[in-house]
Amino acid sequence: MERMRTPYGRVAGLGSAKEGVQHWWMQRLTAVALIPLSLWFAISVAGVGGSYEAVHAWLRVPGPSILMILFLGSALYHAMLGVQVVLEDYVHCEKAKIASLVSLKLVTVLLAVAGIYAVLRVGFGG
Amino acid sequence: MTPVQRPLSPHLGIYKPQLTTVLSITHRATGIALSVGAVFLVWWLVALAYGPQSFAVPRAFFQSWIGVVFLLGWTFSLFFHLCNGIRHLFWDAGKGFDLKTTYASGWTVVAASVVLTAALWVFALGKGGF
Numbered sequence: 001m002e003r004m005r006t007p008y009g010r011v012a013g014l015g016s017a018k019e020g021v022q023h024w025w026m027q028r029l030t031a032v033a034l035i036p037l038s039l040w041f042a043i044s045v046a047g048v049g050g051s052y053e054a055v056h057a058w059l060r061v062p063g064p065s066i067l068m069i070l071f072l073g074s075a076l077y078h079a080m081l082g083v084q085v086v087l088e089d090y091v092h093c094e095k096a097k098i099a100s101l102v103s104l105k106l107v108t109v110l111l112a113v114a115g116i117y118a119v120l121r122v123g124f125g126g
Numbered sequence: 127m128t129p130v131q132r133p134l135s136p137h138l139g140i141y142k143p144q145l146t147t148v149l150s151i152t153h154r155a156t157g158i159a160l161s162v163g164a165v166f167l168v169w170w171l172v173a174l175a176y177g178p179q180s181f182a183v184p185r186a187f188f189q190s191w192i193g194v195v196f197l198l199g200w201t202f203s204l205f206f207h208l209c210n211g212i213r214h215l216f217w218d219a220g221k222g223f224d225l226k227t228t229y230a231s232g233w234t235v236v237a238a239s240v241v242l243t244a245a246l247w248v249f250a251l252g253k254g255g256f
Contacts, residue, residue, distance in 0.1 A: 028218060031211050038208055042201070046246050050185055050256030052178040059174065072168075079161040086158065115168040118175035 023081060030078035037071040056122060065123040072115040080108040145232045153210045156203035163200040188256055197256075201246055206239040 048058045058064055083104055091097040141147070166184070173180040187193045213231050216222045222231055250256065 028215065031215065035208065035212065038204060042204060042246055043249070046250035047253045049254045050188065052174070052181040052185070055174055055181070059171075068171075072171075075160075075164055079157070079164050082154075082157045083161050086154065111165060111168045115171050118168070118171040121175040122171075 023084075027078065027081045030074045030081070033070070033074045034078060037067065037074060040067055041071050059119065059122050060125065062123065065119050068119050069116050072112060072119070076108050076112045076115070080104060145229060149210060149232050149235065153207060153214075156207040156210075159199060159203040160207055163196075163203070166196070185256075198243075198247070202239060202243045205242040205246075206235065209235040209238045209242075 044058070044064065048054050059068060084101060087097060087100050087104065091100055170184045170188075173184045188197060213222070213235055216231070222228065
Protein backbone atom coordinates (compact mmCIF):
# COMPACT_ATOMS: atom_id res chain seq x y z
CA MET A 1 0.00 0.00 0.00
CA GLU A 2 2.69 2.44 1.04
CA ARG A 3 4.42 2.11 -2.36
CA MET A 4 1.22 3.19 -4.14
CA ARG A 5 1.19 6.59 -2.44
CA THR A 6 2.94 9.67 -3.78
CA PRO A 7 5.91 11.06 -1.82
CA TYR A 8 3.85 14.16 -1.02
CA GLY A 9 0.96 12.02 0.21
CA ARG A 10 3.33 10.11 2.50
CA VAL A 11 4.76 13.29 3.97
CA ALA A 12 1.37 14.97 4.46
CA GLY A 13 -0.02 11.81 6.11
CA LEU A 14 -3.56 12.63 4.98
CA GLY A 15 -5.99 10.08 3.57
CA SER A 16 -8.35 10.39 0.63
CA ALA A 17 -10.79 12.46 2.72
CA LYS A 18 -7.92 14.95 3.32
CA GLU A 19 -8.36 14.63 7.07
CA GLY A 20 -6.52 11.41 7.74
CA VAL A 21 -6.34 10.58 11.41
CA GLN A 22 -7.36 14.08 12.58
CA HIS A 23 -10.79 13.02 13.90
CA TRP A 24 -9.42 9.90 15.63
CA TRP A 25 -6.47 11.76 17.10
CA MET A 26 -8.49 14.70 18.47
CA GLN A 27 -10.99 12.29 20.02
CA ARG A 28 -8.14 10.59 21.93
CA LEU A 29 -6.45 13.88 22.84
CA THR A 30 -9.66 15.32 24.32
CA ALA A 31 -10.32 11.96 26.03
CA VAL A 32 -6.96 12.12 27.83
CA ALA A 33 -7.61 15.76 28.84
CA LEU A 34 -11.05 14.80 30.13
CA ILE A 35 -9.75 12.16 32.57
CA PRO A 36 -8.56 14.74 35.14
CA LEU A 37 -10.99 17.48 34.06
CA SER A 38 -14.16 15.37 34.38
CA LEU A 39 -13.05 14.03 37.77
CA TRP A 40 -12.40 17.61 38.94
CA PHE A 41 -15.80 18.69 37.58
CA ALA A 42 -17.76 15.84 39.19
CA ILE A 43 -16.13 16.17 42.61
CA SER A 44 -16.32 19.99 42.64
CA VAL A 45 -19.96 20.26 41.57
CA ALA A 46 -20.97 17.46 43.96
CA GLY A 47 -19.26 19.24 46.84
CA VAL A 48 -20.30 22.83 46.17
CA GLY A 49 -23.95 22.63 47.30
CA GLY A 50 -26.60 23.84 44.90
CA SER A 51 -27.40 27.38 46.05
CA TYR A 52 -26.75 30.41 43.84
CA GLU A 53 -24.44 31.99 46.43
CA ALA A 54 -22.34 28.83 46.87
CA VAL A 55 -21.97 28.09 43.14
CA HIS A 56 -21.24 31.75 42.30
CA ALA A 57 -18.63 32.08 45.06
CA TRP A 58 -16.97 28.84 43.94
CA LEU A 59 -16.87 29.56 40.19
CA ARG A 60 -15.70 33.20 40.37
CA VAL A 61 -12.28 32.16 41.72
CA PRO A 62 -9.68 31.98 38.87
CA GLY A 63 -8.78 28.28 39.36
CA PRO A 64 -12.31 26.90 38.99
CA SER A 65 -13.05 29.40 36.17
CA ILE A 66 -10.02 28.27 34.17
CA LEU A 67 -10.70 24.57 34.76
CA MET A 68 -14.40 24.98 33.88
CA ILE A 69 -13.49 26.64 30.56
CA LEU A 70 -11.02 23.84 29.80
CA PHE A 71 -13.64 21.25 30.77
CA LEU A 72 -16.30 22.90 28.58
CA GLY A 73 -13.93 23.15 25.61
CA SER A 74 -12.67 19.58 25.71
CA ALA A 75 -16.04 18.03 26.67
CA LEU A 76 -17.94 19.82 23.90
CA TYR A 77 -15.24 19.06 21.31
CA HIS A 78 -15.20 15.40 22.40
CA ALA A 79 -19.03 15.26 22.35
CA MET A 80 -19.13 16.79 18.87
CA LEU A 81 -16.70 14.21 17.49
CA GLY A 82 -18.64 11.36 19.12
CA VAL A 83 -22.11 12.48 18.03
CA GLN A 84 -20.72 13.06 14.51
CA VAL A 85 -19.83 9.36 14.26
CA VAL A 86 -23.27 8.37 15.59
CA LEU A 87 -24.96 10.54 12.93
CA GLU A 88 -22.69 9.17 10.18
CA ASP A 89 -23.56 5.63 11.31
CA TYR A 90 -27.33 5.94 11.61
CA VAL A 91 -28.54 8.77 9.32
CA HIS A 92 -28.56 7.23 5.86
CA CYS A 93 -30.45 9.88 3.88
CA GLU A 94 -27.68 12.08 2.44
CA LYS A 95 -29.55 15.39 2.80
CA ALA A 96 -30.58 14.69 6.38
CA LYS A 97 -27.04 13.56 7.19
CA ILE A 98 -25.42 16.76 5.94
CA ALA A 99 -28.10 18.91 7.60
CA SER A 100 -27.64 17.15 10.94
CA LEU A 101 -23.83 17.33 10.76
CA VAL A 102 -23.91 21.05 9.97
CA SER A 103 -26.40 21.63 12.80
CA LEU A 104 -24.21 19.63 15.19
CA LYS A 105 -21.13 21.76 14.46
CA LEU A 106 -23.03 25.05 14.75
CA VAL A 107 -24.83 24.05 17.97
CA THR A 108 -21.51 22.91 19.49
CA VAL A 109 -19.91 26.30 18.79
CA LEU A 110 -22.99 28.06 20.17
CA LEU A 111 -22.82 26.01 23.40
CA ALA A 112 -19.07 26.56 23.76
CA VAL A 113 -19.33 30.34 23.31
CA ALA A 114 -22.35 30.59 25.64
CA GLY A 115 -20.74 28.44 28.35
CA ILE A 116 -17.34 30.15 28.24
CA TYR A 117 -18.94 33.61 28.17
CA ALA A 118 -21.05 32.71 31.22
CA VAL A 119 -17.97 31.52 33.16
CA LEU A 120 -16.01 34.68 32.27
CA ARG A 121 -18.98 36.85 33.22
CA VAL A 122 -19.12 35.20 36.66
CA GLY A 123 -15.34 35.36 37.00
CA PHE A 124 -15.04 39.05 36.11
CA GLY A 125 -17.89 39.94 38.44
CA GLY A 126 -20.65 40.75 35.95
CA MET B 127 -35.00 -2.10 -9.61
CA THR B 128 -35.71 -5.55 -8.21
CA PRO B 129 -33.71 -6.41 -5.10
CA VAL B 130 -31.08 -9.07 -5.62
CA GLN B 131 -32.02 -12.33 -3.90
CA ARG B 132 -28.94 -13.26 -1.96
CA PRO B 133 -28.19 -14.54 1.51
CA LEU B 134 -27.89 -11.83 4.13
CA SER B 135 -25.86 -11.91 7.30
CA PRO B 136 -27.98 -12.54 10.40
CA HIS B 137 -29.48 -9.44 11.97
CA LEU B 138 -28.02 -8.08 15.21
CA GLY B 139 -31.08 -9.20 17.18
CA ILE B 140 -30.27 -12.88 16.69
CA TYR B 141 -27.03 -12.82 18.66
CA LYS B 142 -26.94 -13.54 22.39
CA PRO B 143 -25.91 -10.36 24.28
CA GLN B 144 -22.37 -10.62 25.64
CA LEU B 145 -20.47 -8.40 28.05
CA THR B 146 -18.29 -7.07 25.23
CA THR B 147 -21.18 -6.08 22.96
CA VAL B 148 -23.34 -4.70 25.78
CA LEU B 149 -20.49 -2.51 27.10
CA SER B 150 -19.74 -1.34 23.55
CA ILE B 151 -23.26 -0.06 22.91
CA THR B 152 -23.48 1.30 26.48
CA HIS B 153 -20.34 3.36 25.78
CA ARG B 154 -22.13 4.97 22.84
CA ALA B 155 -25.41 5.42 24.75
CA THR B 156 -23.67 7.04 27.75
CA GLY B 157 -21.75 9.28 25.33
CA ILE B 158 -25.03 10.52 23.86
CA ALA B 159 -26.47 11.00 27.38
CA LEU B 160 -23.40 13.05 28.35
CA SER B 161 -23.75 15.20 25.22
CA VAL B 162 -27.32 15.99 26.28
CA GLY B 163 -25.98 16.65 29.78
CA ALA B 164 -23.52 19.18 28.32
CA VAL B 165 -26.48 21.22 27.02
CA PHE B 166 -27.91 21.28 30.57
CA LEU B 167 -24.50 22.25 31.98
CA VAL B 168 -24.36 25.27 29.66
CA TRP B 169 -27.96 26.16 30.65
CA TRP B 170 -26.91 25.99 34.34
CA LEU B 171 -23.85 28.22 33.74
CA VAL B 172 -25.71 30.80 31.64
CA ALA B 173 -28.48 30.98 34.26
CA LEU B 174 -25.77 31.50 36.90
CA ALA B 175 -24.32 34.41 34.91
CA TYR B 176 -27.78 36.02 34.60
CA GLY B 177 -28.28 36.10 38.39
CA PRO B 178 -30.17 34.51 41.30
CA GLN B 179 -33.63 34.71 39.76
CA SER B 180 -32.59 32.96 36.55
CA PHE B 181 -30.51 30.41 38.48
CA ALA B 182 -33.63 29.36 40.41
CA VAL B 183 -35.04 27.78 37.20
CA PRO B 184 -32.36 25.10 36.58
CA ARG B 185 -32.04 24.58 40.35
CA ALA B 186 -35.75 23.83 40.64
CA PHE B 187 -35.41 21.40 37.72
CA PHE B 188 -32.45 19.56 39.29
CA GLN B 189 -34.35 19.32 42.59
CA SER B 190 -37.45 17.83 40.94
CA TRP B 191 -37.74 14.03 40.75
CA ILE B 192 -37.10 14.01 37.01
CA GLY B 193 -34.07 16.24 37.55
CA VAL B 194 -32.71 13.84 40.16
CA VAL B 195 -33.23 10.89 37.79
CA PHE B 196 -31.35 12.84 35.09
CA LEU B 197 -28.50 13.68 37.49
CA LEU B 198 -28.22 10.04 38.59
CA GLY B 199 -28.17 8.92 34.95
CA TRP B 200 -25.53 11.52 34.08
CA THR B 201 -23.36 10.60 37.05
CA PHE B 202 -23.40 6.94 36.05
CA SER B 203 -22.87 7.87 32.38
CA LEU B 204 -19.88 10.05 33.28
CA PHE B 205 -18.15 7.37 35.35
CA PHE B 206 -18.98 4.56 32.92
CA HIS B 207 -17.78 6.53 29.90
CA LEU B 208 -14.68 7.62 31.82
CA CYS B 209 -13.75 4.08 32.97
CA ASN B 210 -14.61 2.39 29.69
CA GLY B 211 -12.86 5.23 27.85
CA ILE B 212 -9.65 4.43 29.73
CA ARG B 213 -10.20 0.78 28.67
CA HIS B 214 -10.44 2.01 25.07
CA LEU B 215 -7.21 4.01 25.43
CA PHE B 216 -5.41 0.83 26.52
CA TRP B 217 -6.80 -0.95 23.45
CA ASP B 218 -5.59 1.98 21.30
CA ALA B 219 -2.12 1.31 22.72
CA GLY B 220 -2.53 -2.34 21.67
CA LYS B 221 -2.86 -3.69 25.20
CA GLY B 222 -5.48 -5.97 26.79
CA PHE B 223 -6.95 -7.48 23.63
CA ASP B 224 -7.03 -11.15 24.68
CA LEU B 225 -10.42 -12.51 25.71
CA LYS B 226 -9.57 -13.05 29.37
CA THR B 227 -8.26 -9.49 29.88
CA THR B 228 -11.15 -8.01 27.87
CA TYR B 229 -13.68 -9.66 30.20
CA ALA B 230 -11.72 -8.79 33.35
CA SER B 231 -11.41 -5.13 32.33
CA GLY B 232 -15.10 -5.10 31.31
CA TRP B 233 -16.31 -6.28 34.71
CA THR B 234 -13.87 -3.88 36.39
CA VAL B 235 -15.46 -1.02 34.44
CA VAL B 236 -18.97 -2.09 35.51
CA ALA B 237 -17.98 -2.37 39.18
CA ALA B 238 -15.94 0.86 39.19
CA SER B 239 -18.71 2.94 37.59
CA VAL B 240 -21.32 1.68 40.08
CA VAL B 241 -19.00 2.25 43.08
CA LEU B 242 -17.90 5.73 41.88
CA THR B 243 -21.51 6.78 41.19
CA ALA B 244 -22.58 5.71 44.69
CA ALA B 245 -19.51 7.34 46.28
CA LEU B 246 -20.12 10.69 44.56
CA TRP B 247 -23.77 10.73 45.64
CA VAL B 248 -22.87 9.89 49.23
CA PHE B 249 -20.29 12.72 49.10
CA ALA B 250 -22.77 15.20 47.55
CA LEU B 251 -25.55 14.40 50.01
CA GLY B 252 -23.06 14.61 52.90
CA LYS B 253 -22.15 18.12 51.71
CA GLY B 254 -25.79 19.17 52.02
CA GLY B 255 -27.18 18.03 48.68
CA PHE B 256 -28.08 20.27 45.80
